[in-house]
Amino acid sequence: MRADKRKVVIVGTGMVGMSYAYCLLNQSVCDELVLIDVNKKRAEGEAMDLNHGLAFANSSMTIYAGEYDDCRDADIVVICAGVAQKQGETRLDLLKRNAEVFRSIIEPVTSSGFNGLFLVATNPVDIMTRITCTLSGFNPRRVMGTGTALDTARLRYLLGDYLKADPRNVHAYVMGEHGDSEFVPWSQALLATKPILELCGENGEAVCRQRFDDIEEEVRTAAYKIIEAKNATYYGIGMALTRITKAILGDEHSVLTVSAMLRGEYGQMDVFAGVPCIINQNGVQRVLPLSLTPEELEKLGRSCDTLREGYDGIF
Numbered sequence: 001m002r003a004d005k006r007k008v009v010i011v012g013t014g015m016v017g018m019s020y021a022y023c024l025l026n027q028s029v030c031d032e033l034v035l036i037d038v039n040k041k042r043a044e045g046e047a048m049d050l051n052h053g054l055a056f057a058n059s060s061m062t063i064y065a066g067e068y069d070d071c072r073d074a075d076i077v078v079i080c081a082g083v084a085q086k087q088g089e090t091r092l093d094l095l096k097r098n099a100e101v102f103r104s105i106i107e108p109v110t111s112s113g114f115n116g117l118f119l120v121a122t123n124p125v126d127i128m129t130r131i132t133c134t135l136s137g138f139n140p141r142r143v144m145g146t147g148t149a150l151d152t153a154r155l156r157y158l159l160g161d162y163l164k165a166d167p168r169n170v171h172a173y174v175m176g177e178h179g180d181s182e183f184v185p186w187s188q189a190l191l192a193t194k195p196i197l198e199l200c201g202e203n204g205e206a207v208c209r210q211r212f213d214d215i216e217e218e219v220r221t222a223a224y225k226i227i228e229a230k231n232a233t234y235y236g237i238g239m240a241l242t243r244i245t246k247a248i249l250g251d252e253h254s255v256l257t258v259s260a261m262l263r264g265e266y267g268q269m270d271v272f273a274g275v276p277c278i279i280n281q282n283g284v285q286r287v288l289p290l291s292l293t294p295e296e297l298e299k300l301g302r303s304c305d306t307l308r309e310g311y312d313g314i315f
């Protein structure tokens with residue numbers, strides 16, 4: 001029996017933070033859940049609401065609105081605080097406002113003596129993750145963002161739908177910035193062990209390839225479409241955060257496309273970007289370098305340049 005409690009702290013109890021919290025509760029992912037928000041009353045209300053669902057949950061969980069001191073013995077601090085993306089606004093537009101929010105969060109978390117992992121969802125997520133790493137002074141392997149985890153899930157769903165196959169048997173990734181410069185390395189996309197591009201028979205090749213490009217565009221613009229329809233996206237990201245949390249707390253060594261610092265992989269240095277990584281209880285155990293084509297490497301390079309420019313603009 002585990003003696004230690006699996007403890008998660010969420011900073012930012014808005015739509016994303018609480019979709020994540022609700023998912024953690026429904027999947028019984030941790031034992032103790034702390035909610036922190038600049039709007040303390042909101043965090044308290046959310047804690048009450050979740051606690052009232054405990055009678056229907058699969059297992060018990062201690063849930064309360066807390067303080068930064070509560071981060072001291074947490075396994076993961078998950079940051080969902082910030083300003084939500086508005087219609088027509090790019091993720092990079094949010095950067096300056098959210099950088100200020102992070103200055104007010106990271107310092108009290110580290111001052112508490114926190115010695116766990118940071119997981120970041122706030123947009124623009126790759127840059128906010130790098131800011132978290134800089135402000136905390138933590139080893140970059142202990143700081144990760146949701147990166148292209150959600151985009152990858154959207155891609156697998158759409159490909160599964162098109163190929164009439166279970167998305168769980170579709171192995172394909174979205175890489176780079178969680179944003180406009182993200183891309184799909186099609187040379188690495190597989191259905192079971194069959195390269196997806198080989199599924200385009202000789203006669204149907206043009207049609208098939210065009211459909212893949214459409215799917216890639218659909219993934220890239222999904223957030224804009226959802227925001228246009230309902231102002232914000234939160235369920236999908238809540239589930240992506242939960243999946244990453246399970247990989248960490250379960251020491252799973254699962255491959256997930258989180259935002260991780262590149263230190264020479266793909267020829268890139270000192271940039272956080274969405275890449276397939278092996279995730280375990282220590283965080284990013286390692287970045288898994290895929291065998292990208294020269295064209296795909298160029299796309300990743302351009303995406304990383306965009307992210308470096310965004311970061312350099314504020315630090």
Ligand code: NAD
Nearest residue numbers: 012013014015016037038081082083084085121122123237
């Ligand atoms: P929201 O406005 O509903 O919630 C944000 C919360 O942060 C609010 O409760 C607010 O009080 C809190 N907050 C603001 N400043 C704070 C501070 N200094 N300290 C503590 N708490 C503070 O927004 P949301 O819809 O939950 O979105 C949150 C973030 O997640 C946004 O940046 C959004 O763009 C991002 N997001 C990321 C992804 C992804 O794939 N990574 C997907 C969807 C949304």
